[in-house]
Amino acid sequence: MTSLGAALGLLLSAAAPPPDLQAPEAAPAPPPVEDPRKVPAARSGGETTVYDTSHNAFGRALANMDPGRWTPMADGKRLFMKDWSRGPQAVAGPLSNAVRCNGCHFKDGRGRPLAELGTEAPLLVRLSVPSRRVQGGVPEPTYGGQFNDRSIPGVPAEGALEVAYAEVPGTYPDGAGYVVRRPDVRLARLAYGKLSAHTQRSARISSPVFGLGLLEAVPEEDILALADPDDRDGDGVSGRPNRVVDARTGEPRLGRFGWKANQPSVRQQAARAFSEDLGLTSPLYPERTCTAKQARCRAQAAPQGPSLDDAALDSVTLYLRVLAVPARRDVADPTVLRGQALFQQVGCATCHRPSLRTGDVPDLPELSRQDLQPFTDLLLHDMGEGLADGRPDAEASGSEWRTPPLWGLGLLEAVNRQVRMLHDGRARTFEEAILWHGGEAAGAKERFTRLERAEREALVTFLRSL
Template sequence: MTPSDICLRLTGLGLALALGCVAEAELELEPEPGEELAGGGTTVFDQGTHAFSLSARNIADEHETGFYVGNSFFNKNWVTAPASTTARDGLGPTFNARSCSGCHFRDGRGRPPLSADEPMLSMLLRLSVPGEDAHGGPKPEPSYGDQLQPYAVEGVAAEGRVVVEWVEQAGEYADGEAYSLRRPSYVFMDLAFGELAADVLISPRVAPQMIGLGLLEAIPEATILGLADPDDDDGDGVSGRPNYAWDPIGGELGLGRFGWKANQVGLRQQNAGAFFGDIGITSSLNPDENCPPPQAECAAAPTGSEASAPELDDELLDHVTTYTRLLAVPARREVDDPEVLAGRELFRQLGCDRCHVPRVQTGELAGFPELSNQVIWPYTDLLVHDMGPELADGRPDFEADGREWRTPPLWGIGLFEVVNDHNLYLHDGRARSLAEAILWHGGEAEAARDAFVELSAEQRQALLRFLGSL
């Protein structure tokens, strides 16, 4: 398609002025080389319900066994100890899910309950009180620990449950088109160990998609730090900064990359923390059962291993880590569509790419040539940013404060509805569309949000088409 054809198409969409079609020679709307290969050489070409569950296209022969063993342990349920299935017993004593896939269904994204009667299946609530733990992280709530556990094995009391309530708030775009946003609140019910602390801090978290995590782990630390601008020295209103979190392997603080607030430094640490916090499975990184002091029945419950051994041994933890490292990123769709290209330009003009950095290159990840030296398109800087009071949870997490969140990668967001049968976004699933997700942005993203509100309906549609292609 020639520049003239593109300009004619954009003029019909009402986008020509925004994209400079008045000076046709300056128009260069075409995909960048390799832009469709979101995960570089790992990219897979699948748009179906299992698009997030495929191994890297370039997976090495020596990693195939680990990938498929890890897949099994990611997807199958753990059972109560003691059991004949000794490799999978030790569930709980309290827990949020029986398997990793219980939250990350089809390796995808979780959501809040859709009704008051539905249990919280792929979402959890972090808990803490003001202060820090021994490693500088959040200080657990005295009776319930660092997250509410709604389930328990026989003979142990479940901690409680939560009902999500929603309040609508109306708004409108500059062209007069109306929209409505919904704000969540959380009602705690059936608390087994008394009321929560009066100064409790609560942070809701839906399970994020699992794709491309090994590629994010392979981005050099220097690259991430090079994107940081904590004092906004360039004056663009964006001041992303790194979060440094406790690394139980290194025994010191390290650069956080994973989690909604970048509070995990690596995938092995992230996986061990999820087994421990969400399923109640101990490992060498989390060897003690997750039982806050008042929960005597929890502490007395049988474990799934000998007293001196963790329930998840290091070999199985390694297999699960191989699996999570090598889950592939699906390819971009419609990268050469004129409206998608127009939306890409608007994404840049609004400044969305200052946090959602489109393109980076990985470095060397020891033992994983598939992930090393890849040009990828994750649309993240892995830094934490002030997102304003509307999205604030008020709960610090290591060096990330109560208004800061890690920039989530955008790759795969156009397939959430296909993979997980919903299109709910943000850390708590409050946004029912990509447009609503943008409208909730504040803080460092306030200028970009306000510019989005000023766009015409056709321009908004183009931007959303671009996001849907990721």
């Protein structure tokens, strides 16, 4: 993970960072022709945009951040990097998938390269069973809502994940060949007995955590205005919102975060990850995830009060809200411009909306009224049988997924030294990711396949500029 100084290094102010932070790394030199800060097309996050193409590109503070937030952000960063299984006050849950947040969100991006994972699983698996009472289902009775392949001494881990890939060859209309891969994720060495015969499962890869504060700041009415659940315009695309439960109030709210938009806020997304991924309790999720059939897990003495109190949860939430979006690159390059036009032409931008605008954010005015280029509508879309997991989540069906933001896509390899895309990381290239699109995106994929090779490459070059 980046050092704290590197993570906060591009704060564009004269204020000095707290004394316990390292000096920030020098920012990469701007292009010789024109300062990128003066090119609106490069500003993915408006005035919050940072200009960094290094391996620390996802860990920078908002460029316009108030200097007074340096210390609170650093406090949140420490909790994000903390190993909760070590030290005299270790509070790691009996069952988990990791011991620290950045174990999955490597450098505030996605997971580490597979070769570096060792015994760690490259994925996690969500579990549920259908319910007549709860829309989207309820946790699997033996293993809960998420399969945990790690544990503390004295408590058996729930088992292990085994992933195998089958290569699926195909051919473009112009005769060029391609290969995509289909994952087969198995739950092995089950420690607590068989899964329910009705178990629904979904393999997931971690998502980058930068830009979350900006997405949270987009007014709900603007997102709902993009929805077309009945496809009234007849374009074959019918994005719709996911309505989820606010863990604090119990009321329904618009979902924005997660692969199926199953969390309404950055704070709840963070609390849920602490609960399911690290086994830590919080004011939003005060109960451990041990099921009734996991006696040794339940027998472990719980800490007095939640593992994270409100102050700690607020601190991590602030850190996540002020992580900036890196600027686009090569925005005036002719090939990039051609690819951008093709992106629109084939229909990708129908769901991957190029622009959104934030509203007023009283507690973080740095996020207010920013023109964004996230390439998402934050809505659910049916992506077809090829990508379906068969597992509903709140109002999302088993074949619906939230449109993932594309900003920062071209820096995945620089930051995470790999390109693993789609919800389960199956796609190793931009082309593979496009070729898996189906359902509402089938038309866009078909038009992409019918492009000439140079045009397909131009569209991918545009994606690399994001």
